[in-house]
Structures are given as C-alpha cells and as structure tokens.
Amino acid sequence: MNGKVGVGVAIYQAPDSNALDIAGRVASEIKEVEATLPSGLKIDLVYDTTEFVKMSIQDVIITLIQAFLLVVLVIFIFLQNWRTTVIPLIAIPVALIGAMEFAFLFGFSINNLTLFGLILATGLVVDDAIVIVESCTEKIQKQGMTAREAAIASMNDLSGATIATSLVLMAVFIPVAFFPGFTGKLYQQFALIIAFAIVVSTFNALSFSPSMAGILLGPAQPMGGPFGWFFDKxxxxxxxxxxxxxxxxxxxxxxxxxxxxxxxxxxxxxxxxxxxPATDRKSLPKPxxxxxxxxxxxxxxxxxxxxxx
Structure with a gap:
C-alpha cells in the first residue's frame, strides 16, 4: 500500500445489521489496536462504503429541513397570522416524531427511504390542521363565535371528513408495503413511515389542533409594517x-x-x-x-x- 508492504483486512456487513453502527465500532477498535502496535506499524482505513451513506443521509436531512421551512412559509403567506400558523407548524414535528416512534416499534432503521418518506409526509401532515384552523377562523370572523365555540363547531363539521381523507391517503400508501419480492422489501419502510405519519397527524387534527385553536385564535387584527404591505399586494x-x-x-x-x-x-x-314512448308524450307537463x-x-x-x- 503506497509502495510499502501491508496486510489487507476486509470487514463485511452482516444481514440485518446497521452499516453506520459497524463503521463506528470498527473505527473505535482501530484506535484501540493502534495503541498496542510496535513502532513503525500503523493502520489505515483505505475504503469505507459508509461515507456515501453518511453524505446521502446528510443531504436528505437538509432537504427535510428545507421542506419544513417551505411548508411553514406557505402556511404563513396564506393564513397571514402567526396564531393560525403556529397550530399547523406544531403539527409537523408532532407527526414526524410520532411516525419515528412507530418505526422504532416495528424495527425500522433510519435510512434514505425512511427519511425520504418523512420529507414527503411533511407536506401531507399539515392538511388536516390547516382545514380545521381555517374553519375555526371563518366561524370566529364571520359568525361571531368565540374561539372555543368555533373549535367545537368545526370539529362537529369536519371530524368525519378528516378521518375520511386520512383513510384515503393511507389506502394509497399501505398496499405498497405488500409488494412481493425485493421491490416490496425496498419500499415497505417508505410506505409505512408515511402511513404512520398520517395516523399521528389525524389524531393530532382531531385532538390537539382544535384545542390549540380554542386557546390561540381570536378576532382578526390588521397587520401593519412590511408584512401588512406584502399581504395587501x-x-x-x-x-x-x-x-x-x-x-x-x-x-x-x-x-x-x-x-x-x-x-x-x-x-x-x-x-x-x-x-x-309516443303514447306517453301527451301526459308530459308543459315546458x-x-x-x-x-x-x-x-x-x-x-x-x-x-x-x-
């Protein structure tokens, strides 16, 4: 190696093991072994396949953060109130963390597909919360209800629709988890992580979102300054x-x-x-x-x- 005599040792990943965990343990073992080597000998890590995995996961995490910020920006632009923005904003981490809890219970690992599923779920988990917040806001501003009355009335109107839309979304992704062969195994975690996020977001929309709306929402107040100018345009x-x-x-x-x-x-x-028939045309009423x-x-x-x- 590099013009010198050396001995190569290959370490292969066992099935159902975590590549990043193995790489970390190998690096720690190398440090311990190097301390016991005689002078003139050293250990070099020549080829590490987990570097690509680390870079891929880092890029996916950056994309996840960007998706989160874009969703928050879009919600704030259209709802135009920080109180109404906070409620869907909180729904995103609640749903994603809850999905990861389900993934842990099912023995899933954090990989590119599960992180990609979280990116896709970021835009799906806020739909129900936005609809409920918008309904509460309309009832407060146009019907003169209090925040608590608007939250109760909105849930009476939207509970069934919220559950129905979530079931439809889950009906799209869950069958992917049952694909046979290598394709099914590849996309199983991707499909189920989205389904888990939808389940948590539905529970959040039926409980947490209306509760927050009943506490935070109030009569509309005109916004001034740069935000007021931008929203007017x-x-x-x-x-x-x-x-x-x-x-x-x-x-x-x-x-x-x-x-x-x-x-x-x-x-x-x-x-x-x-x-x-012609015989029945006489009985027709006048146009x-x-x-x-x-x-x-x-x-x-x-x-x-x-x-x-």
Whole structure:
C-alpha cells in the first residue's frame, strides 16, 4: 500500500445489521489496536462504503429541513397570522416524531427511504390542521363565535371528513408495503413511515389542533409594517388571479352549452321527450321555463373560490 508492504483486512456487513453502527465500532477498535502496535506499524482505513451513506443521509436531512421551512412559509403567506400558523407548524414535528416512534416499534432503521418518506409526509401532515384552523377562523370572523365555540363547531363539521381523507391517503400508501419480492422489501419502510405519519397527524387534527385553536385564535387584527404591505399586494394578486379563473370557468361553460346548440333547460326537456314512448308524450307537463341556467350557479362558485383562498 503506497509502495510499502501491508496486510489487507476486509470487514463485511452482516444481514440485518446497521452499516453506520459497524463503521463506528470498527473505527473505535482501530484506535484501540493502534495503541498496542510496535513502532513503525500503523493502520489505515483505505475504503469505507459508509461515507456515501453518511453524505446521502446528510443531504436528505437538509432537504427535510428545507421542506419544513417551505411548508411553514406557505402556511404563513396564506393564513397571514402567526396564531393560525403556529397550530399547523406544531403539527409537523408532532407527526414526524410520532411516525419515528412507530418505526422504532416495528424495527425500522433510519435510512434514505425512511427519511425520504418523512420529507414527503411533511407536506401531507399539515392538511388536516390547516382545514380545521381555517374553519375555526371563518366561524370566529364571520359568525361571531368565540374561539372555543368555533373549535367545537368545526370539529362537529369536519371530524368525519378528516378521518375520511386520512383513510384515503393511507389506502394509497399501505398496499405498497405488500409488494412481493425485493421491490416490496425496498419500499415497505417508505410506505409505512408515511402511513404512520398520517395516523399521528389525524389524531393530532382531531385532538390537539382544535384545542390549540380554542386557546390561540381570536378576532382578526390588521397587520401593519412590511408584512401588512406584502399581504395587501399578495391578496390583490390572488383575488385578481381568482377573478381570471372565474371568468375562464364561465367562458368554458358557455362554450360547452353553445357547442351543444341548445340551452341547458331545453336540453333536459328534449332528452326527456326523446326517451319516452309516443303514447306517453301527451301526459308530459308543459315546458318549464324557470329552470336555473348555468350562469346562475357561477356567482356561488366565484365566492367559493375566493373564500377558499
């Protein structure tokens, strides 16, 4: 080695062992053995495959932190209140730590796939908390409820929907854990770590989030300073974008009805007329002229779009 006589010793990882743990123990053993060697002899670590693993995990951890900060930034921009931002913000570490607790109970290790699952789960675990906080805020500001009353009313309205959406997400990821062969083993921990995070976030949304909302939330207060200026510009742009989307939907519906070549009520009547036998057509009632047109449903759609922002 390096032009000198040496002896190579290869150390292989046993199945179900942790590569980083083995590398650490080998390094400590090398230090102990070096202290007993005669002068002129030394031990060099020539090739260590765990260096790549360490760098990969470090990059994944940095990505996880970036994803966390981006989620917090997006929540704050759209909710525009630090009180409403704190509640989903706390939901993220609670869900991720809870998922790691489940991973420990199932014997999973921290590797690239489990960390990648945590990155993906970072954006999934805040959905329920955001919906609940937004519902509580709307009831406080528009219906004049207290924070506690708004939290109770929101949970009465959203408990079933929260559980249903979480079950749908879990139904997507859990079957991946049962893939056969090497692929199934490879993605088992990835799929289940996301499912664990969803379970914890659902429990958090049904218990912790409404409790925090009942304590922290209150009447809306205008924000001044740089944040107030930024939010004013952002809201103007967002409402302008929502307006353009509303106009596009209106144009699309009018184009479709024009392509059919008939108005909506007339199309219903014509379809009903063509599906009945000739002997039954005399019993049909007179044409109904006061059926709602498609345009009648557009203002509520526009209001729904604006309120959802």
């Amino acid at each position: 952002f809201n103007r742009f967002f409402f302008w974008l929502s307006d353009r989307f509303y106009q596009w939907v209106q144009f699309f519906i009018k184009s479709v009805t024009s392509f059919w070549g008939c108005s909506w009520p007339g199309h219903w009547q014509q379809s009903l007329w063509m599906t009945l 109904i002229s006061n059926l709602p047109s498609p345009e009648a449903h557009l203002p509520p759609l526009r209001r729904a779009l604006l309120n959802s922002g």
